[in-house]
Structure formats: C-alpha cells, structure tokens
Amino acid sequence: MSSSLCRRLQGLFTAAKNTATATTSLPKPSKPTTTTTDKTLTALVEKFKESSNSSRFRSRNHKSYESTVRRLAAAQKFSDVEHIIEHQKNYTDITSEGFVVRLIGLYGKAGMVDHAHKLFDEMPQLNCERTVMSFNALLSACVNSREFDKMGELLSEVGEKYSIKPDRVSCNTVIKAFCEMGSLDSAYSVIDEMEKNGLEPDLITFNTLLDGFYRNERFSEAEKVWALMKDKNVVPNVISYNPKLRALVVDNRISEAIELIEDMGSKGVNPDAYSFNALIKGFCDGGNLEEAKKWYDEMEKNDCKPLQGTFTLLGSLACEKGDFDFALELCKKAINQRCRVNLLMMQLVVDGLVKESKMEEAKELVELGKSNGYFRYKLEIPSNV
Template sequence: MSSSVCRRLHGLFTTTKTTSLPKTPKPTATAAATTLKLSPAKSSGPPNNKNLIALVGQFKKASRSSRFRHHSHKAYFKIVHRLAVANKHSYIEEIIEHQKQYPDITNERFAVRLISLYGKSGMFDHAHKLFDEMPQLNCERTVMSFNALLSACVNSKKFDKISELLSELPEKLSIKPDTVSYNTVVKAFCEMGSLDSAVSVVIEMEKSGVEPDLITFNTLLDALYRNDRFEEAEKLWGLMQDKNVFPSSRSYNPKIRALVAGKRISEAVEVFQEMGSKGVKPDVYTFSALIKGFCDDENLEDAKRQYKEMEKNDCYPDPAILRILGKRACEEGEFEFGLELCKEAISRRRFIGLPMMQRVLDGLVKESKMEEAKELMELGKSNSFVQYKLEWHTDE
C-alpha cells in the first residue's frame, strides 16, 4: 500500500476532541497493520450480599400491598431469578414462605405461582412441600396445581421422580391428569434421553382418554430428530395426520436442523418447500437453519437469499447465525455485505463479536474502500450499545 493511502487511512481514523483515544502514531505502509482494537467494559462483579438482604426486605414490604401481589408477577420472577443466580436459596425460601400469611394463599393460582418459582429455582422439595401444605392453607388442589408440581419437578431436573408423581398422586388425590400433565411427562422423558418412554406416554394418554396435542408431537419430534431417529419421527407425522393435528413451524424445524446437520441441504430445502405448500409460515429458526446449511455448503448466494426472505417474514437472525453468515461472506470476499450485516446487527442491538467486525474492517481496507471502512469504525465508536473503546494504531 502506498504511503499516500496510509496517510488517507490515518486521517479516517484519527481521534477527535470528543473521543478519548490515545495519540495516534505515524502509520507505516502496511495494510495488515491496520487494526480495530476493542476492549470490553469492566464487569460489575457478583451481587453484594448486603444489597440482596436489602432487596429481600424491600420485596417483603412491597408484598403487603394486595395490588402488588395480584399484578406484579414479573417482579416475583425477577427477584427469585436474581437470588437463584446468586445461589441464595435461603432467601428465596424466606420470600416465598412470607407469602403464606396473606389471604391470596387460599387462591390456587397464587399457590401455583409460588410452586413454579420454587421449581424454576431448582428447589423441588420446597415446591412439593408447599403442594402438600395446600389443604392446611385452605387452598384447593386441582390438576392445575398438580401440573405446576410436575413442571417444578422437570425444571429442577428431578426426572427420576416424574413417573412416581404421575402414577401415585392422581389416584391418591382424585385428580385426573390432562394433556398438560402428560406433555410435562413427555418433556421430562425427552430431557432424560428416555425416548422410548416418551413415545409410550402417547399410548398411555389414549388409554386414559386424553388426546395428544401439537405440543406433544412437537416435543417428541424435536427429541427424535435430535437423536437421528428419523424413522420413528416420520411415523409421528402420520399419527398427527390421523388425529387432525395441524403442524407448525416448530414441527418442521427439528427435521430441517437434523437434515442440515447431516449435510442433506437439498432435502432440507424440500421440507421448507413442503411447509410453504401446506401454508405453514416459517419462523426465525427455520431460516436460521437453512442459512447455516447453505453457509456450511459454501453457498453464499442462497444463504443471502434466505437472509433477505427473513426480513420479508418479519424475522431476524440471532448473533450466532449472523457470525456464520458474516464469516462466509468474508471468506468469499464480499466485505460490503459483511458491512451490511454489521450495520444491521448494531441497529438491532445484536452484538456479533469483535472478530467479525475486525475481519470486515480489514477486508474493506485491503480493497481500499475507505469510506465504508470509516463508516464501520465510526459506528463502533459512536454506538452506545457496543460499549467498547476503539483505538487506531499501527505496528512499527
């Protein structure tokens, strides 16, 4: 690269009075030396225990308000989630036990919320204890609270207890399991890897006079395709048709992902076309799977077409797929498309990572596309979402 070009580059990336960047050294005539250095902001560190204690106190005080208890479901979830992340299970118990003094505890829906919070915190024994206490709290137990207990079991990863709950509690408590009950059990078996048991639940449902629904089939299809059990999955499609259960994009996506993973992209495209012929609208995961497949197949043009189709369908890929697409674009020298991806990602607050931005910037500089390179650099410096310090420097 000529010295005049280097001087132009230096002018593009020189600091301004409003930007706290180090003094720019004199550039050399080496394009490879051009770098975009971004340093992540400092982490705020783990939460202070004193602050958490204060938070628990504030929450208990807020709980005195019936309006807060009735309408602040998200607040309950957020504080319990924060305490669970901090591994403060005793604080979670303190908050939930505190709720029992209010008249709301006689309402099953309120009790179900508390059982669910225990489950999402991995505290199944506490959830079970609260379920057992419901009669003493003058709270009726129906299939709704039973299903909450099943979900708490799954969320707490206590899969070994799920069969026991389903086989013993309904008869003992005169509760008839419904579709939600069986779907929770299906999910548990799938997460355990006991796919044969999961499929057998469908037979058990029919014996009990409970019809499987779309959630039942989607859960099973996802598990079967993830484990390359195509033959069994295809049989489920037939059963869905027999029961007049109309598939959704979530039914097709596992099959498309499995075909892509098996490098059978042409078959994945056929499944995508089948969705269209049956009036099933693809979602972001459908498009993302196909984009990955085309990129793996080194077919950037079709990957770009799917990217454009996503926008027409009100979808947008996650950062991982953007990085895959950006990598493919850079490998094929399409740095302007890479710039388009970076700009779109920043505008949508999707952080695609420094390596991709660096690769796009280096490619633009190498092709002497100075204005485009400057645009990317300025975007990184000025956009508060990125929250990184950018530095221009050259290696002597």
C-alpha cells in the same frame, strides 16, 4: 382411571432409568457462576419485596418475577430465591391456585424442585385449592430441574396421597421428561397409555415427540408420529416442522430442508425465524455466504426478526469472507433490535473495516457499541492504526 394411568407411567419411569443414563446426551448442567456483587443482589431482593406490595405488580409483572429468580439462581443465591418466594405468602394472592402455580414454576426454573414440592404440599394450609393444575406445575418443575426420578415418585403417590387424576397436560409433561432423558421409546409409549385412559394426544403431544426424535436423528420414528397426526386429524404448525428442518440441516440434507420450507408454504404454514435460521446455519456451516444471505433476505421479507444466533452466524462468515460492509449492517441492525451481539465477532468487523481504510464506519460501530449498556466490554480501534 387415575390409579391405572399413574401406575403405568410410574412403571415406564422405572424401566427408563437404566437406559436413560446410556442414551441421554443432556447431562444435568452444573451451577453457573456470576460476577454480580452481593451488594447488588441484596438490593435486588429488597427492591423486589417492596414492589411485591403492589397487587398490580404481583398480577401483571410475571417477567419481573422470572428475571429476578433467574438472576439470583445464576448467582447461586438459592436462599434469596427461597426468601422472595416465601415472602409472597404475606399476600392474599397465595390462596389463588394460579398464583401458587407461578411460584412452583419459579422454583422449578431455579432448579429447586424440593422447595416446589414443599410449597405444593403446603397448599391446603394456605387455604389454596390443589388440583391437577398445580400438580402439573410440580411435574414441570421436575423437568426444568432435571429431577426425573422425582417425577416417578410423584406419579406413584398422586392418586392415593393427593386424590388427583392426571390429565393430558400431565402426560405431555411426562413425554417431555422422557425426551429429555433420551428414553424416546418410553415417550412414544405414553400415547398408548393416554388412549387407554380416554385421553387423546394433542398438538403439544406430537410436537414434543417430533422434537425428541429429530434431536436424536431418529427420522423413521418421527415419520410414524407424522402418520399418527394425520390419522387423528391433528393439524401441524410451524413448531412441528422446525425440528425436522434442523435435523435435515444437521444431516447435511439441506436441499430437502429447502423443499420442506416450500412444502410448509403450500400447506399454509408460515416459516418463522427459527425455520429460516436453520437454513442460514446450514449454508453458513458450508461456507456459502451468498445462499445464507439469500435466506436472510427471505427472513426479512417474511417479517421475521433475526435471532441472536442468526447475526452471529452470518456476521462471522461475512468477516471470514471479507464482506465487512454486510457484517457492519448486521451489527447495526442487531444493536438497534436490542439483540446481544457476539463481542469477538464485532471486534472482527471493526478490525476488517480498519484494514479496508473505512475508519469512519469502524469508529461508528465502536461508538455504537460503547453507547449501548448491554455491552459489558469496550470495542477498540486497533492500536497500530
């Protein structure tokens, strides 16, 4: 089974190469920059290595691993990323495949897929079992690094070189890659290859396809996915519906988006913050503050925490419409929720409150901003007051 499936998937990658360049709207991002000092980052690396001596830290602090790697990668300190991951080989955890899978994933998040591949190849030397689980982690690292050609290479050698049989997770990761490449027809055709090899698509398979088709506004193909889900008795969840909601809003079909929200409720699928945010964005883009506020209230009633984008969208429109009291309420809630607020939008709120002679409220917001460490710059009361 594995050799046949691998050949077919690798063949799909070869066929998709030329079309991907023409259709993808997702170019490989340039390396970001940072203002963090080298001294601070050096201290970060040393502190992380020291913390790694604790088995509790290694087993439970997954977020610390991820945030440290992301911070170093953002500063383009890739040698430091390699240093702290290589340091993990000092611990007996390195013989656990689950632990190595995490490290491979970290390399992927840093865009260092060659290092992820090297670690994957070293697993037998580290006395660590190498199964399809770690192979899937390597495939995901390719997707996160946007190194799609390398996925084709891996699929061409996985059977003979590694004696590993791809599974459903492997196929779902390949589908994700094709969607990122813009090769949506190839993504859909993976389902046929799965079924020929005795692998049934699951909810993740279909949700990945739905997101890909709707992001590219291919509504008719998305409807085929919905039909196939029904045929296979795969029950959709909120993640299935959200891409359609966003696509309807982008296509200026907001009344249909509202109907879809209602349809979700009738089927027992509760909308989440992303569902409500899609509608809020639609009304904000149309300049309809009252309807946007209405759906913001619905979000609150459904115990959904507003997103960072929700606060920015609503706050900006509220300032434009002169509703500075509502904008102030949004800023305060965002700060209390420890959600980053767009500084320019907050300054607009301060300026608007001052113009309305609401000096106490303006000063309160300025002080609130200053007292919260996640604001890098200072808000100011206009000097002409």
